[in-house]
Amino acid sequence: xxxxxxxxxxxxxxxxxxxxxxxxxxxxxxxxxxxxxxxxxxxxxxxxxxxxxxxxxxxxxxxxxxxxxxxxxxxxxxxxxxxxxxxxxxxxxxxxxxxxxxxxxxxxxxxxxxxxxxxxxxxxxxxxxxxxxxxxxxxxxxxxxxx
Amino acid sequence: xxxxxxxxxxxxxxxxxxxxxxxxxxxxxxxxxxxxxxxxxxxxxxxxxxxxxxxxxxxxxxxxxxxxxxxxxxxxxxxxxxxxxxxxxxxxxxxxxxxxxxxxxxxxxxxxxxxxxxxxxxxxxxxxxxxxxxxxxxxxxxxxxxxxxxxxxxxxxxxxxxxxxxxxxxxxxxxxxxxxxxxxxxxxxxxxxxxxxxxxxxxxxxxxxxxxxxxxxxxxxxxxxxxxxxxxxxxxxxxxxxxxxxxxxxxxxxxxxxxxxxxxxxxxxxxxxxxxxxxxxxxxxxxxxxxxxxxxxxxxxxxxxxxxxxxxxxxxxxxxxxxxxxxxxxxxxxxxxxxxxxxxxxxxxxxxxxxxxxxxxxxxxxxxxxxxxxxxxxxxxxxxxxxxxxxxx
Ligand SMILES: [Zn+2]
Numbered sequence: 001x002x003x004x005x006x007x008x009x010x011x012x013x014x015x016x017x018x019x020x021x022x023x024x025x026x027x028x029x030x031x032x033x034x035x036x037x038x039x040x041x042x043x044x045x046x047x048x049x050x051x052x053x054x055x056x057x058x059x060x061x062x063x064x065x066x067x068x069x070x071x072x073x074x075x076x077x078x079x080x081x082x083x084x085x086x087x088x089x090x091x092x093x094x095x096x097x098x099x100x101x102x103x104x105x106x107x108x109x110x111x112x113x114x115x116x117x118x119x120x121x122x123x124x125x126x127x128x129x130x131x132x133x134x135x136x137x138x139x140x141x142x143x144x145x146x147x
Numbered sequence: 148x149x150x151x152x153x154x155x156x157x158x159x160x161x162x163x164x165x166x167x168x169x170x171x172x173x174x175x176x177x178x179x180x181x182x183x184x185x186x187x188x189x190x191x192x193x194x195x196x197x198x199x200x201x202x203x204x205x206x207x208x209x210x211x212x213x214x215x216x217x218x219x220x221x222x223x224x225x226x227x228x229x230x231x232x233x234x235x236x237x238x239x240x241x242x243x244x245x246x247x248x249x250x251x252x253x254x255x256x257x258x259x260x261x262x263x264x265x266x267x268x269x270x271x272x273x274x275x276x277x278x279x280x281x282x283x284x285x286x287x288x289x290x291x292x293x294x295x296x297x298x299x300x301x302x303x304x305x306x307x308x309x310x311x312x313x314x315x316x317x318x319x320x321x322x323x324x325x326x327x328x329x330x331x332x333x334x335x336x337x338x339x340x341x342x343x344x345x346x347x348x349x350x351x352x353x354x355x356x357x358x359x360x361x362x363x364x365x366x367x368x369x370x371x372x373x374x375x376x377x378x379x380x381x382x383x384x385x386x387x388x389x390x391x392x393x394x395x396x397x398x399x400x401x402x403x404x405x406x407x408x409x410x411x412x413x414x415x416x417x418x419x420x421x422x423x424x425x426x427x428x429x430x431x432x433x434x435x436x437x438x439x440x441x442x443x444x445x446x447x448x449x450x451x452x453x454x455x456x457x458x459x460x461x462x463x464x465x466x467x468x469x470x471x472x473x474x475x476x477x478x479x480x481x482x483x484x485x486x487x488x489x490x491x492x493x494x495x496x497x498x499x500x501x502x503x504x505x506x507x508x509x510x511x512x513x514x515x516x517x518x519x520x521x522x523x524x525x526x527x528x529x530x531x532x533x534x535x536x537x538x539x540x
Contacts, residue, residue: 008277008278008282010277010281012203012269012272012273013269014203014206014265014269014270015265016205016206016264016265016266017264017265018171018205018264019166019167019168019169019170019261019263019264020170021168021169021170021172021173022169024170053172053216053217054170054172054173054176054217055172055173055176055216055217056216057215057216057217057221058221060189060190060219
């Protein structure tokens with residue numbers, strides 16, 4: 001007779017809601033209402049961060065100066081997802097990329113769409129495709145498509 | 148210990164139920180800036196950063212990574228710590244150890260909880276043994292109800308004694324600019340508050356608080372250069388113990404009198420007293436900041452910490468021994484029952500004790516001099532951290 005180890009089943013379902021802070025709220029309002037992609041500039045380091053953050057990790061300055069970084073950028077790197085998992089946001093195959101927006105010094109992780117996965121390349125110029133019904137989060141950008 | 152260690156800067160945020168104006172990183176940043184300002188240092192002076200919270204309360208597991216900009220750990224060594232209610236004290240002890248090791252001269256410790264973003268009760272259930280305890284979904288309220296009921300039956304304590312201590316805590320909180328609940332309570336208010344589980348009323352339980360705290364810790368040589376008022380960390384100790392169930396034979400009598408078996412509190416207190424020649428806490432310690440998530444815990448833990456004799460805790464409440472003006476003040480800050488940002492709470496005990504030693508606590512500063520302060524932390528399930536802070540070495 002085959003003996004199996006006993007298990008006690010468990011499951012935790014915990015809802016969360018995350019406050020984004022004043023600075024990022026302003027950036028997300030601009031994204032939602034005007035399709036403007038905003039980063040934050042550190043005047044000391046002369047760097048623009050996207051996503052925006054309230055403190056510069058290099059010089060520890062408080063950051064307040066939101067600047068538009070534009071909806072166009074460059075694929076720094078990417079990967080193609082072929083297998084299916086319940087947590088995935090869409091049906092495979094789909095492409096994740098790190099996109100450096102033209103006005104930013106940092107890259108934003110997002111999807112790359114409207115292109116065959118095999119045709120995506122590093123250095124590819126892309127631009128944001130916005131949702132029609134925007135809610136004030138980073139998924140108001142549906143994905144980036146080739147320019 | 149290789150080097151002696153001192154606290155040279157302390158900081159905390161103000162505490163509220165909700166902080167919709169800041170994200171988690173911004174909340175921590177407020178405490179970090181306050182501690183650096185207090186130490187009159189900048190981030191350049193910090194060699195390592197230790198931080199933490201209770202991860203499932205916010206649903207984050209590598210906050211040390213993505214919060215690095217805001218807490219000042221960018222390109223600096225350090226680690227994250229999560230140990231339940233003791234988190235803030237364990238982080239502090241890690242920072243003490245870092246500085247004592249001689250590897251780092253100046254260490255920043257950061258602790259926070261943003262309880263307005265998740266579900267603390269669901270998180271708390273996950274701390275229980277998944278095989279034997281968790282199915283009951285027992286939280287902190289039932290645990291303290293059990294202790295309070297056993298204690299009342301065995302000792303002659305009445306509910307009024309808990310109410311006296313709750314009013315004492317509120318008096319402290321009302322003087323403390325950082326405290327969360329400031330209610331101007333009377334005994335009647337307390338005893339008319341909503342009954343949760345007899346004898347646990349709503350006001351005997353700590354609130355759900357959002358807040359953060361930070362410490363700057365330095366080795367002896369460095370500390371003397373940084374500040375004229377270093378607070379010396381005389382000793383620290385951590386004791387773990389099994390959960391609240393009775394695991395060992397021979398503990399039945401204890402369970403009948405205080406609702407639990409032998410506890411980590413007793414072991415931790417005995418150990419730190421012995422190592423530091425403390426034979427009579429009421430004489431050898433000037434103020435205590437203890438981790439009392441419930442007033443019933445405070446009452447019983449006076450006895451477990453050896454402040455008074457077994458069965459005497461409620462008489463102390465009656466006599467006001469632990470009032471701010473009393474013979475042995477406990478929690479002049481208002482304590483945990485007034486303010487509980489869980490991951491930060493135990494660090495706030497150390498922050499408040501350090502302020503008392505420095506004489507900088509403001510309106511809730513003790514009037515007589517504080518040479519030595521004792522702090523504790525308590526985490527589910529039975530885990531105690533105790534520290535001794537001192538004005539001189
Ligand atoms: Zn900068």
